[in-house]
Amino acid sequence: MIRVRFEPSGFEVDARPGEAIMDITDANPAAEVPYSCRAATCGTCRVEVLEGAEALSKPDAYELEVLEIFGDTPDKVRLCCQAKLTDAPSPKVTLKVCDD
């Protein structure tokens, strides 16, 4: 299990490798991650990866294109609608909803 923490809500939950971050936020509204398209286009669910980037799946071309629009780098910012937990050893992933 991987401990996933969301900021600024401070909500934490244990999740399994393979789980999509958006499935976690859907099941746990207290995580307070906004969303809209769920399809790597709008960037509403952008989160800053504060720790555990290695435990997230690699971004595909669609996600990279969206991150580029916002001037983000994929090792620091991800889309919750695209990122999944991998089985890379990482005790914790912390994601912070982007301010801008």
Add this chain to the structure above:
Amino acid sequence: MSPTAQPEEIVEYDPIYDPFNPELIADPYPFYARLRDEHPVYYNERMGFYVLSRYDDIFAALRKPQIFSSAQGLTPIKDEISQLGIPPTFIMMDPPDHTRLRRLITKAFTPDTVKQLEPTIRRFVVEHVEAMKQKSADGEEVDLIAGIASPLPTMVVANILGVPPEDRPKFDPWSDAITSASADFALDVQQAIGAVQGLVEYFGGMCRARRANPTDDMITKLTQAEVEGETLSDWDILGFCFVMIAGGNDTTTNLIGNSMKWLHEYPDQHRELLQDPALIPNAIEELLRIESVVQGLSRTTTRDVEYYGTAIPAGSKVHNLYASGNRDPRHWGATADELDIHREVDRHLSFAQGPHFCIGAHVARMMIRIYFEEMGARVGERFEIDWNNATRRHSAFTRGFTKIPIRIRA
């Protein structure tokens, strides 16, 4: 009326694509097919704008705000922002300004907030469906638009903004006037300006009231929000209200009306949907695809671009025909013009694409899902719609109905 408005003047519409051509407004799809096949990039000389009609071109343009900017407005009309006199809205901005302002209202669209809305929406839909049934049983005429399709999104938008129920009926005339630009744009602008003034007056008062007595609604949150250390002015907040009303109100109304028309054309699929409500979410995506409520919106080029050998200079308005892209057989295959509720609908254009993707898309999806669920459970196949007396909305940029007479059997 504006001194420039001369309704008796005969306008020579561009025969290939002119958003104000009444023939195109009546049935745009043959025009779109010709555009895609013969003029994938087209220049409308009368109004001075370019048109993109193929799925791939529109998809790519919408995802490149650095080249296709929203800052000069969203219609092909030059100077639309100054003509309408609207407050600054984040939908007419580009990243990063757009991102900062859009972020302020995303809190209204988190899973938690949306989940909290569901019981309110369901209660409202049940009450309105039952009221339509009762009226029909009493022998009264029932209009599906006035009975549920229009009041439903009005209630939801008002609920999010914090508008009290008694003031909600004011919304519809405003949103109608703002979004119904038709053949006589100068006249429509006059009506839209009146609507904007009404909106400004009402929400200006609400901003003052919420600053004095905060609640937990969106307007209170906006009065308390800061962007780069500065609070928003009432005028800034009015921009948000404008987006919510113009974007969230009659769009869902039109989606319900269009969906009923398509399901009427494909009764077997309607029956299937009634028998298996699990099909509803995918059917909604297909209904969104087949008849895009917003037919298209424009961007302005920030640099020279080229399509199919045609140069589009920097500073040009480019109109992206979402409804055409959604029917492009190059992307959707030979059945693009047919409804198929089992189709795998990946990334239609009806909510746009890119950073301007409709912020309330999931709320709209939830509204129409609950509408189908409750209509299916409470009415099923026991209704007839008098399509001969249904009235289409006469609009250059949106597609839907203003009246759909329905009779519900007991």
